[in-house]
Amino acid sequence: MKKKICILGLGYIGLPTSAMFASHGHEVIGVDINNHVIDALNRGEIIIEEPYLDILVQAAVTSGNLRAYKEPKKADVFIIAVPTPLTKDLKADLAYVEKATETILPYLENGNIVVLESTSPTGTTKELIAPILEKSGLKIGEELFIGYSPERVLPGQILMELVNNNRIIGGINRKSAEMIRDVYKTFVKGEMYLTTATTAEMCKMMENTFRDVNIALANELAKICEEIGINAWEVRELANKHPRVDIHKPGPGVGGHCLAVDPWFIVDKAPEFAKIIKLSRVTNNSMPNHVFNRVEEILKDVQEEKKVTILGITYKPNIDDIRESPIIELIELLEERQYKISIVDPYINEFKYLQEDIKKAVRNSDLLVLAVNHDEFRAINFREIYKEMRSKIVLDTRNFFDESSIKKEGFSYHLLGKKSRQYSKSIENAMKEIAAAK
Ligand code: SAJ
Numbered sequence: 426m427k428k429k430i431c432i433l434g435l436g437y438i439g440l441p442t443s444a445m446f447a448s449h450g451h452e453v454i455g456v457d458i459n460n461h462v463i464d465a466l467n468r469g470e471i472i473i474e475e476p477y478l479d480i481l482v483q484a485a486v487t488s489g490n491l492r493a494y495k496e497p498k499k500a501d502v503f504i505i506a507v508p509t510p511l512t513k514d515l516k517a518d519l520a521y522v523e524k525a526t527e528t529i530l531p532y533l534e535n536g537n538i539v540v541l542e543s544t545s546p547t548g549t550t551k552e553l554i555a556p557i558l559e560k561s562g563l564k565i566g567e568e569l570f571i572g573y574s575p576e577r578v579l580p581g582q583i584l585m586e587l588v589n590n591n592r593i594i595g596g597i598n599r600k601s602a603e604m605i606r607d608v609y610k611t612f613v614k615g616e617m618y619l620t621t622a623t624t625a626e627m628c629k630m631m632e633n634t635f636r637d638v639n640i641a642l643a644n645e646l647a648k649i650c651e652e653i654g655i656n657a658w659e660v661r662e663l664a665n666k667h668p669r670v671d672i673h674k675p676g677p678g679v680g681g682h683c684l685a686v687d688p689w690f691i692v693d694k695a696p697e698f699a700k701i702i703k704l705s706r707v708t709n710n711s712m713p714n715h716v717f718n719r720v721e722e723i724l725k726d727v728q729e730e731k732k733v734t735i736l737g738i739t740y741k742p743n744i745d746d747i748r749e750s751p752i753i754e755l756i757e758l759l760e761e762r763q764y765k766i767s768i769v770d771p772y773i774n775e776f777k778y779l780q781e782d783i784k785k786a787v788r789n790s791d792l793l794v795l796a797v798n799h800d801e802f803r804a805i806n807f808r809e810i811y812k813e814m815r816s817k818i819v820l821d822t823r824n825f826f827d828e829s830s831i832k833k834e835g836f837s838y839h840l841l842g843k844k845s846r847q848y849s850k851s852i853e854n855a856m857k858e859i860a861a862a863k
Pocket of ligand 1: 544677
């Protein structure tokens, strides 16, 4: 049955969700506080990059099923998908959730459904949203059905995952959970699991925390292997041949608005107990500095003003999102030490030091740092850039390049998670000296 669905927040989650409901025949009222987002959407355009989202949004707007407004309207279902950023003192900032909930109050009617999708600390639905909505005079769970159903989509494949992922539906009571499930049934092909709102809130935070903790373990392994002089990537590959082991990938740090943020919400709720979770955040946050130290060490013999070219600044490959990107911190550390910097990133249009042409970017560079493994970097012609670079050195933080083909072109190759002493310049020089003395 065609429903009126009012979605608050037209960002990475609200927008695709709106387009999905609209393309399945519902009338969707998109609400955002940003005029720019509203105007673009009503022209059928989007301001974020996500595969196929532009086509879906355009079709939804053209069909008349999706329109954006500054204020909510009466509807059958209200979905809140606004940001829950991290405050400076590492807590969840729930101001947008609170505001959005308050703005729908005047429009609520008997039989309505209200769903929170934003990642939120445990208790948000029950202790923050429910008391606000009670002011409508409607009886929660009997006249107004509320719950929490987190999104789980991966940027870069949002539309596919929105449809196919399993979904958790946490209701304030059973009836609410069932009613919310029936709303998402419109387009969700994955399984839907019903639980309480508070359990669902914890599930969402824990899913991202699971990944963050496992990446921290991989990053710790990388540091340990560098110390011992073996290759963490080889350890990872071989250990993962075990049927119950899945070591994640080390890297220059964890970015994005989820993994780098959500674990703090748990730490804030239970600081005495959330010890591994907190240490993992600290470990992952240490990685830009760790990469910076590797850069310093690799270039310690370069006397002139040192120049580093960075490949990729987004928080992960093949997307245009730089939120919480650890590479930005690496750049700041290089700036502090007066390095000359150039950047190449095919997904970014504007950023300091950005160069379109890799040959120009690497001119007189001493080091090429592969920071983000964008597919486009596979096409780099090392023979060509060899001539442009002053020192022919590569630091690969993602185990992305093929070591032997890079070395064949005359480069020395360094890898995060491996620090074989034989590549160190001082040892190379010592070896040369020994050879000369013979
Ligand atoms: N990363 C590593 N090593 C790895 C995997 C990732 O260093 O082995 C880094 C990436 O480079 C990136 C960061 O982690 O900087 C996060 O990337 P991601 O691809 O793991 O996750 P996000 O933040 O893009 O999306 C996550 C997803 N959560 C999980 O996989 C549990 C997604 O399903 C959620 O919907 C999303 O957070 C969200 O919105 O919460």
